[in-house]
Amino acid sequence: MSVLEVKDLVKDFTVRKGLKRSKLRAVNDVSFTLEPGKTIALVGESGSGKSTVARMIAKLETPSSGEILLDGVPSATRGRGLDGYRHDVQMVFQDPFASLNPFHSIEHHLERPLKLHKRAKGRGELEGQIHALLERVNLTPAEVMAKRRPHELSGGQRQRVAIARALAPGARFLVADEPVSMLDVSIRLGVLNLLARLQREENLGVLYITHDLATARHFSDEILVMFRGTIVERGPSDEVILDPQHEYTKLLLSASPDPGNQGRLRDEVRAELAASAAGGTVQDPGRDRFGTAGL
Amino acid sequence: MAKDDIRDRETVTPADVLGGPTRRRGLTDFMPRKSGKLLAGLVLVVGTLLFAFLGPLFTQNPRNSDNPALLPPGSDGHVLGTTSLGRDVLAQLAHGAQGSIMVGLVAGAIALVLSLIFGILAGYVGGWTDEGLSAFTSVMLVLPGLPLIIVLASFAQQSDALQFMSRSLWLVAIILGLTAWPGAAIVLRSQARSLRVRDYVAASRVAGEKPHWIIGVEILPNLLPLLAAQFIGAVILAIMNEAGLAYLGLGPSGSITWGTMLNEAQTGAALTRGAWWWFVPPGLMIALFGCGLSLINFSIDEVVNPKLRTAPAAVKSVRKAAKAVAEDEKKVEA
Numbered sequence: 001m002s003v004l005e006v007k008d009l010v011k012d013f014t015v016r017k018g019l020k021r022s023k024l025r026a027v028n029d030v031s032f033t034l035e036p037g038k039t040i041a042l043v044g045e046s047g048s049g050k051s052t053v054a055r056m057i058a059k060l061e062t063p064s065s066g067e068i069l070l071d072g073v074p075s076a077t078r079g080r081g082l083d084g085y086r087h088d089v090q091m092v093f094q095d096p097f098a099s100l101n102p103f104h105s106i107e108h109h110l111e112r113p114l115k116l117h118k119r120a121k122g123r124g125e126l127e128g129q130i131h132a133l134l135e136r137v138n139l140t141p142a143e144v145m146a147k148r149r150p151h152e153l154s155g156g157q158r159q160r161v162a163i164a165r166a167l168a169p170g171a172r173f174l175v176a177d178e179p180v181s182m183l184d185v186s187i188r189l190g191v192l193n194l195l196a197r198l199q200r201e202e203n204l205g206v207l208y209i210t211h212d213l214a215t216a217r218h219f220s221d222e223i224l225v226m227f228r229g230t231i232v233e234r235g236p237s238d239e240v241i242l243d244p245q246h247e248y249t250k251l252l253l254s255a256s257p258d259p260g261n262q263g264r265l266r267d268e269v270r271a272e273l274a275a276s277a278a279g280g281t282v283q284d285p286g287r288d289r290f291g292t293a294g295l
Numbered sequence: 296m297a298k299d300d301i302r303d304r305e306t307v308t309p310a311d312v313l314g315g316p317t318r319r320r321g322l323t324d325f326m327p328r329k330s331g332k333l334l335a336g337l338v339l340v341v342g343t344l345l346f347a348f349l350g351p352l353f354t355q356n357p358r359n360s361d362n363p364a365l366l367p368p369g370s371d372g373h374v375l376g377t378t379s380l381g382r383d384v385l386a387q388l389a390h391g392a393q394g395s396i397m398v399g400l401v402a403g404a405i406a407l408v409l410s411l412i413f414g415i416l417a418g419y420v421g422g423w424t425d426e427g428l429s430a431f432t433s434v435m436l437v438l439p440g441l442p443l444i445i446v447l448a449s450f451a452q453q454s455d456a457l458q459f460m461s462r463s464l465w466l467v468a469i470i471l472g473l474t475a476w477p478g479a480a481i482v483l484r485s486q487a488r489s490l491r492v493r494d495y496v497a498a499s500r501v502a503g504e505k506p507h508w509i510i511g512v513e514i515l516p517n518l519l520p521l522l523a524a525q526f527i528g529a530v531i532l533a534i535m536n537e538a539g540l541a542y543l544g545l546g547p548s549g550s551i552t553w554g555t556m557l558n559e560a561q562t563g564a565a566l567t568r569g570a571w572w573w574f575v576p577p578g579l580m581i582a583l584f585g586c587g588l589s590l591i592n593f594s595i596d597e598v599v600n601p602k603l604r605t606a607p608a609a610v611k612s613v614r615k616a617a618k619a620v621a622e623d624e625k626k627v628e629a
Contacts, residue, residue, distance in 0.1 A: 058501050086503045099494035103516040113502040
């Protein structure tokens with residue numbers, strides 16, 4: 001049974017304010033199971049803890065409690081066990097401008113994981129694999145692209161390099177942390193379609209983290225809605241979108257742009273401005289129901 | 296229609312437009328740009344180095360005291376005159392250049408290695424390692440430099456254990472290196488702290504890189520310009536401090552540096568005797584070599600902080616605009 005299982009994951013951060021210390025629970029009892037060929041979307045607003053979940057699965061943070069099981073076995077946090085885990089679980093970062101080292105060529109970024117995970121032997125085979133990877137993510141001509149350095153590529157091209165790097169070890173599970181939120185709207189769909197194609201080809205299990213409900217519904221089988229570290233709603237993606245149960249999911253849905261609402265917000269803001277100009281401090285209590293305006 | 300037109304093709308690859316594979320660029324991007332500053336610095340530094348390593352071939356033994364004492368420059372084949380002991384100043388200057396540059400380079404290298412260990416290790420590893428290393432760095436930073444050097448130098452002179460290298464050029468260089476690193480270490484620590492949370496470092500951790508590889512291959516190359524600037528800064532500081540120490544009589548005994556020349560000039564009462572050719576050349580050499588290294592350092596700073604590159608041009612254009620406005624106003628008045 002090949003699954004990546006996350007069980008009762010909790011992450012506490014210590015917040016220091018002067019001499020006072022307090023605990024911030026970023027992730028609270030999160031559990032889900034990622035299967036090959038399936039996509040789970042983790043949806044939530046900024047600060048809801050979804051990136052922390054991603055970083056814990058990628059072993060960049062240690063969970064305060066709970067465990068991550070790969071194929072039913074608790075995953076290692078160090079040593080050879082961790083190397084084996086990394087062989088199977090890889091991550092694509094949010095910002096393609098920050099996730100590639102400006103000093104090194106594209107070739108270097110793909111060569112290292114191939115070497116570390118012993119996917120290729122000898123210079124010739126290595127180069128062949130690098131070019132094959134670049135071609136799989138539509139970066140052609142591969143020989144030219146391999147010699148480039150990150151600053152010579154566009155955001156979309158960089159993100160495709162990052163995807164190729166994540167595929168290089170031959171991973172079975174992929175954590176994509178808002179893979180398109182830093183890209184131009186016009187190329188988002190292209191990158192997402194590329195991810196979907198690669199997922200089909202390799203039967204990857206993908207954890208797709210996003211705040212965009214539309215792409216979450218389009219690309220995933222299951223949606224988890226996260227609010228302040230807790231999963232408040234989960235279910236098959238169409239069900240969650242079409243028949244939201246939790247108040248917060250409804251709020252998220254109402255916040256996504258709807259052509260039918262064109263101009264409504266503008267009118268609301270104008271009305272509010274007019275009201276405050278008339279002397280009243282009327283603020284719609286419904287707007288910040290969840291107290292998240294400051295996040 | 297002999298030539299095929301790029302517009303007729305179905306697919307246009309970057310290679311068609313750019314003309315072949317692009318050149319692999321590595322270190323060249325991190326080299327300082329050609330500028331008057333860099334050129335002047337290089338001329339001064341290379342000139343001094345040539346003088347230090349080729350000069351001694353053409354001068355007499357700097358310890359030869361058979362010449363008449365205190366000859367003024369130009370007389371009797373002594374281009375820069377002689378000292379009160381009858382030694383040729385030019386010969387001393389050339390040999391002294393070797394000594395001073397040696398001290399500078401050795402001290403600079405020691406300071407660089409120590410600042411790398413204390414700065415980058417503390418910044419990258421974090422936690423208690425960071426606390427310990429930073430605390431030690433801070434203590435070293437607030438210790439007053441020159442007095443510490445004086446104490447160490449005179450201690451080494453007395454100590455039996457260090458007798459074998461008592462007050463040699465090497466000892467002075469090591470002491471100077473051991474006291475010159477904390478400032479650089481603090482800068483490097485904050486840089487490393489900033490780099491370690493970058494996504495590309497996280498990405499290489501996810502790829503399975505080991506910490507020593509991440510520090511050496513992912514972080515260090517991005518610090519190269521900074522390291523170069525700090526090394527040059529440490530070399531300048533060491534040469535100056537060596538001159539200061541030697542002037543106080545705590546310099547290397549048995550070797551010649553620009554500092555020991557100044558010390559001898561002082562004990563030989565060059566100033567009261569009006570023998571300016573004895574103390575001006577070593578002083579000038581220290582100033583010019585330091586100036587050359589600093590100019591190179593400024594050009595490297597422009598690599599680290601590109602804003603510096605455009606700053607003079609921006610000031611100039613503002614001045615130009617102000618002038619143009621003033622002239623226009625004059626025209627309007629007239």
